[in-house]
Amino acid sequence: MFVALAAPGHSVAGDEILKNSLANFAFENYEIAAYNSLIVLAEAGGFSQAVDILKQNLAEEEAMAKWLQDNLPDVTLQFAQLRDARVSAKI
């Protein structure tokens, strides 16, 4: 949701690709924190079935955050190279 709200504001910036990448990374980490919080509440409330699903979702968010982190250097460098060449990074 945060990314969807931020993207229109980024669209007028020349570096929207980078800003959207940073916003995506931030939002994935927000989701990780939220799932960790929900897991604590589910465990405290004895909702063991919910805990399993929440942990599965948490693992997916962690995997996505890792993918974004792993790919951010390439995205950043590719953006800089395109900008140096005065080529738009937008499709």
Ligand SMILES: [Fe+2]
């Ligand atoms: Fe996510």
